[in-house]
Amino acid sequence: MFSKACEYGIKATIYIAVKSMRQERVSLKEIAEEVDSPVAFTAKILQSLAKSGIIDSHKGPTGGFQIEETKIDTIKLHDIVHAIDGDKIFVGCGLGLEQCDASQPCPVHDKFVGIRDNLKIMLKNTSLYELATGLEIGLTHLKR
Amino acid sequence: MFSKACEYGIKATIYIAVKSMRQERVSLKEIAEEVDSPVAFTAKILQSLAKSGIIDSHKGPTGGFQIEETKIDTIKLHDIVHAIDGDKIFVGCGLGLEQCDASQPCPVHDKFVGIRDNLKIMLKNTSLYELATGLEIGLTHLKR
DNA sequence: TTTATTTAGGATAAATTTGTCCGAAATAAG
DNA sequence: CTTATTTCGGACAAATTTATCCTAAATAAA
Ligand code: FES
Ligand code: FES
Numbered sequence: 001m002f003s004k005a006c007e008y009g010i011k012a013t014i015y016i017a018v019k020s021m022r023q024e025r026v027s028l029k030e031i032a033e034e035v036d037s038p039v040a041f042t043a044k045i046l047q048s049l050a051k052s053g054i055i056d057s058h059k060g061p062t063g064g065f066q067i068e069e070t071k072i073d074t075i076k077l078h079d080i081v082h083a084i085d086g087d088k089i090f091v092g093c094g095l096g097l098e099q100c101d102a103s104q105p106c107p108v109h110d111k112f113v114g115i116r117d118n119l120k121i122m123l124k125n126t127s128l129y130e131l132a133t134g135l136e137i138g139l140t141h142l143k144r
Numbered sequence: 145m146f147s148k149a150c151e152y153g154i155k156a157t158i159y160i161a162v163k164s165m166r167q168e169r170v171s172l173k174e175i176a177e178e179v180d181s182p183v184a185f186t187a188k189i190l191q192s193l194a195k196s197g198i199i200d201s202h203k204g205p206t207g208g209f210q211i212e213e214t215k216i217d218t219i220k221l222h223d224i225v226h227a228i229d230g231d232k233i234f235v236g237c238g239l240g241l242e243q244c245d246a247s248q249p250c251p252v253h254d255k256f257v258g259i260r261d262n263l264k265i266m267l268k269n270t271s272l273y274e275l276a277t278g279l280e281i282g283l284t285h286l287k288r
Numbered sequence: 289t290t291t292a293t294t295t296a297g298g299a300t301a302a303a304t305t306t307g308t309c310c311g312a313a314a315t316a317a318g
Numbered sequence: 319c320t321t322a323t324t325t326c327g328g329a330c331a332a333a334t335t336t337a338t339c340c341t342a343a344a345t346a347a348a
Contacts, residue, residue: 001145001233004336007240014251027294041337047296060345061293077252089145096151097288107158107275107284108221115263122255131251140251144241148306171324185307191326204315205323 006084008037009045011142013080016055016065017072017132025064036143045084052083072132078123090120150228152181153189155286157224160199160209161216161276169208180287189228196227216276222267234264 002010012031019026028046032039046065050057054075055065067075081089093100094112102109134140146154156175163170172190176183190209194201198219199209211219225233237244238256246253278284 001236001238002240004240007238010252011239011250029294038337040339043295044297044337050295057295058345059293059295059343060347062346063294063344065295092145094145094151095155095286096146096148097285099288101288104288105284106155106286107278108154108270109284111266111270115259115266118262119259122259126252126255134251140249140253141241142239142250144243144245144248173324182307184309187325188307188327194325201325202315203313203323203325204317206316207314207324209325 002081002089003085005041005045006081008035008042009049009084010077010080011035011037012042012046012065013049013055013067013075013128014131014135015142017067017075017128018136020067020069020072021132021136023069025058025062025066027064031065034142049080049083052079054079054083067128071128073127073129075128076124077126077128077131078120080128081123090116146225146233147229149185149189150225152179152186153193153228154221154224155179155181156186156190156209157193157199157211157219157272158275158279159286161211161219161272162280164211164213164216165276165280167213169202169206169210171208175209178286193224193227196223198223198227211272215272217271217273219272220268221270221272221275222264224272225267234260 012035015031015034016026028039028043031037031046032042035042046055046057049055050065055067057063057065091100093106094108094116095106097106100106100109100113102113106112131140135142156179159175159178160170172183172187175181175190176186179186190199190201193199194209199211201207201209235244237250238252238260239250241250244250244253244257246257250256275284279286
């Protein structure tokens with residue numbers, strides 16, 4: 001469904017959000033630990049999320065990653081997925097035709113579009129805030 | 145969403161079904177052509193679909209692939225996807241936790257499970273027959 | 289200013305998926 | 319029986335994704 005990079009990216013962002021809600025910055029090392037992801041690979045992903053403007057990064061001692069608190073509520077899961085995996089999952093054909101086009105549909109088009117759109121709606125409606133809150137109150141988990 | 149192998153496999157199976165409904169066997173070469181897929185790679189996929197019992201293969205001149213006509217209606221999209229991509233897409237965690245477990249859910253579990261289940265239901269309800277019919281009457285297409 | 293710490297970024301490597309090649313095996317037809 | 323055709327199956331290669339390593343740049347604190 002999502003790429004490994006995207007899975008790590010989502011988990012990392014949620015973890016950063018939890019910390020940011022407590023005005024805490026968090027280091028790459030800690031993130032990778034808490035999210036159960038390879039450190040160097042996670043670094044790349046966070047780097048790209050920073051470039052996308054979803055998270056902020058700071059170098060040096062006391063450095064690390066954080067998210068502007070006012071943004072935590074407006075950032076949606078969709079934004080993270082789109083930043084990392086692009087829009088193929090949102091607009092791509094289920095059978096890999098170059099372009100999904102209702103006027104020249106593939107055999108699964110009608111059935112697939114509904115699922116795809118549901119996914120998109122879900123991702124657009126899910127805020128980082130609710131995901132972070134669920135984690136903070138111990139309702140959800142980032143690793144097993 | 146689906147692997148490339150699965151995309152090719154679905155398209156190939158639909159094409160074979162259309163031909164089988166006319167009591168025609170079809171060669172690998174023709175399939176790859178009509179489905180717009182790499183020949184040798186398609187051969188591997190068809191081979192595995194044959195082992196899974198979804199399609200039948202015959203060697204030699206006049207050989208090729210076909211599907212038992214009585215099965216075309218009972219084979220569901222789910223069977224093809226499961227045969228090629230396994231069940232990760234049906235039971236796997238959206239964030240890649242080793243196991244999706246409602247009693248120890250990841251942050252997206254509640255929202256993800258709904259989408260995942262919808263996909264599963266859709267695939268279980270979609271028969272090869274209807275996909276093949278749509279293609280035969282020119283309503284849908286396998287390449288662009 | 290020096291040092292320690294942390295992210296940035298480029299090069300590289302490993303793993304997986306996708307794709308190719310070729311000889312073997314089966315089989316239909318002359 | 320011989321030949322031509324077609325799938326089978328194993329080895330191999332290319333491309334992509336995932337993951338690592340190392341140096342540079344920034345920066346906070348002594
Ligand atoms: S054309 Fe295939 S999903 Fe729309
Ligand atoms: S635990 Fe992640 S989707 Fe169920």
